[in-house]
Amino acid sequence: MDTTVQKALTILEVLARSDTHRGITELAGELGLSKSNVHRLLSTLIQLGYVANEDGRYGPTSKLWELGSLIIGRYDVRRLARPIMEVLARQSGETVHLSVLDEISCEVVYIDKIESGQAVRAYSEVGGRAPAHCVATGKAMLAELPDAALLALEGRLVPHTRRSIATVEELLRQVAQIRRDRFAVNHGEWRDQVRGVASVIRGADGRVAAAIGISGPAGRLTQDFIRRTAPMVVEAGDTVSRLMGGSRPAAHVA
Incomplete structure (x- = not known):
């Protein structure tokens, strides 16, 4: 175990559980560390935005709360979305995914799914990842x-099939269409013979919490199928958004 990371997290936990801000001498004595070590670790935590220094006494910032809220929000969206996912799975007959966006890696993380009952279906797993620009x-x-x-994202849009978005210009073009339609389509951009359609879910703050979508083999997810099921997907996203206290789509910032 990396002892530096362990010490930094221990300090952070002590500060988070404390009713008041703490001084370096006090923390050093409680944790059995040197004052110079505590000072160095606190300086790093301040640079990362997790700790604030107020007149020589240290306390946690709201960043911990923000991260915790994101995690709790994922649990909430899974619980609230599950019944709606089941309805969508019955309506479409295809696999239904619930995903969140990891903005740092520009990937989606699948946090829940309902498998299609079809013998041939799209493969994925809960906890798995996929490049965000390649899936619905x-x-x-x-x-x-x-x-x-x-x-x-310039230079980060790696193509995975001949249909993948490979430039920011193409991404912006498709994004403009998605904003108008309120749903996105994957035309075999991650796996050549797999298509999908998806729409977002909003939290109580109006921001996107997740996305819900269906996927399956290109032979079944034809243009006609997508045209018929896209309104179901949008309605599913809106329904979960309402359950989460979400509202109408926010205006986009250019």
């Missing part, structure tokens, strides 16, 4: 980001 749930969530954040 990912593209739906990317469309909610400001254009400036999308422009920052």
